[in-house]
Amino acid sequence: MQKTNFIKAFLVFSALSFGSLSAGFAQKKLDTTFLNQQLNDAVKQIKVLAKNTPEHMLPRSFEKGKYTHSESGWWTSGFYPGTLLYLYEYSKDKELLQLAQQKLKLLEKEQFNETTHDLGFMLYCSFGNMMRITGDTATYKPILLIGAKSLATRYSPITKAIRSWDFDNFPVIIDNMMNLEFLTAAARLGGNQQFHNIAVTHANTTMKNHYRKDMSCYHVVDYNPKDGSVIKKKTNQGAFDESAWARGQAWGLYGYAMMYRETNDKKYLKFANKIAKYMLKHPNMPKDLIPYWDFDAPNLQDTSKYAAYRTNRDVSTASLMASAFLEMSTQVKGKLSTQYFDIATT
Structure with a gap:
């Protein structure tokens, strides 16, 4: 139940991060105490995950009591940096931003990957959110456009x-x-x-x-x-x-x-x-x-x-x-x- 509560809290926060949705939620009553509690726990949890993730890898799952990892070409590779960025946006904890920046370096080569349909997951969740949060279009826009071109080849x-x-x-x-x-x-x-x-x-x-x-x-x-x-x-x-x-x-x-x-x-x-x-x-x-x-x-x-x-x-x-x-x-x-x-x- 705790895991489900966090997921719902995180999704509400993520939705509120975008102006297009905020107006719709403004008229709804949200339990902000509950949301903050869940998201604060998430910040702690993702730091534990970071300590258990090799520098050259990305987290993938937790199986048989052990963390499993993937390289940048795996379809969920953009989820971890994307989550770091959402939680940074919430907490303003610069450690999370720095962790995301480190992992984006691993993902950057995937903009040229024409062998997968999952470039939206891999690049838009990660570089898209980084550009949105930092406003650095000069750095991240070219990566996104090349990635979209790669996806379009399929x-x-x-x-x-x-x-x-x-x-x-x-x-x-x-x-x-x-x-x-x-x-x-x-x-x-x-x-x-x-x-x-x-x-x-x-x-x-x-x-x-x-x-x-x-x-x-x-x-x-x-x-x-x-x-x-x-x-x-x-x-x-x-x-x-x-x-x-x-x-x-x-x-x-x-x-x-x-x-x-x-x-x-x-x-x-x-x-x-x-x-x-x-x-x-x-x-x-x-x-x-x-x-x-x-x-x-x-x-x-x-x-x-x-x-x-x-x-x-x-x-x-x-x-x-x-x-x-x-x-x-x-x-x-x-x-x-x-x-x-x-x-x-x-």
């Missing part, structure tokens, strides 16, 4: 989507929705307007091909790179191909709320609301709104290779939902706004 005008992995035919995963903001932001920074167009086209293609009639989504859609036709719809992380992998549903929820913010195109907000309805009304959604790792997991047969994990929950999905619903509470009005805010903060 786009195909035939499939009308950004390629995720360099195996299969032309696989596109729902996770890609999270990296589109990097492209729209780069276009605003003076980069090629095509960055924005790619983001919009990818979002539209995903709407068309990833989603089922009930508004659940597939994890992977594999395209024919020669004609753009769909070869297969499947999963790589869900319980089975036709299941609803929980984090994937949340990637989409957040992604379309973000695309509405970035484009002001109401079809994206309408789509996000439909995804929200599917998730919230799903019969397997627990009362505390921390989903099972797959919405179909509780119904798995004993013969499933994942049968032992029927009741496992996914707090990463819950954190994604909280962040999405916080933003969506500022995008809708009336009772729905209150409902979304309460879901995110309760």
Whole structure:
């Protein structure tokens, strides 16, 4: 419960860091004592994490009682410096800023990485926040624009989507929705307007091909790179191909709320609301709104290779939902706004 409380507190603080959201939250009552307590604890915890992270590595996880680490090419490499920067913004503790600056040196080479779709996670969470907080556009803007150019090389005008992995035919995963903001932001920074167009086209293609009639989504859609036709719809992380992998549903929820913010195109907000309805009304959604790792997991047969994990929950999905619903509470009005805010903060 303590971990979940921190996640919600951190998400609220992160949202309030952006002026576009602050106005919406100003009319809501927030328990600032609770928020400060959780965030102060987070500052202490991230310093412990820093002491247990080698200088040339980035933290990845904690498994079997030990910290695990990654190099800069891992998809979550931007999360740690991004978190350092959010907590610096809250605490004004310069040690956190210095730690973030050190880790950005490891990440800088990834601006030239054309082998991954995750450059938004890797660069925008890190260099994007550093530029926003310090105002140093001369240093960080070129890195972001080169990174966006690298990401754009993975786009195909035939499939009308950004390629995720360099195996299969032309696989596109729902996770890609999270990296589109990097492209729209780069276009605003003076980069090629095509960055924005790619983001919009990818979002539209995903709407068309990833989603089922009930508004659940597939994890992977594999395209024919020669004609753009769909070869297969499947999963790589869900319980089975036709299941609803929980984090994937949340990637989409957040992604379309973000695309509405970035484009002001109401079809994206309408789509996000439909995804929200599917998730919230799903019969397997627990009362505390921390989903099972797959919405179909509780119904798995004993013969499933994942049968032992029927009741496992996914707090990463819950954190994604909280962040999405916080933003969506500022995008809708009336009772729905209150409902979304309460879901995110309760």
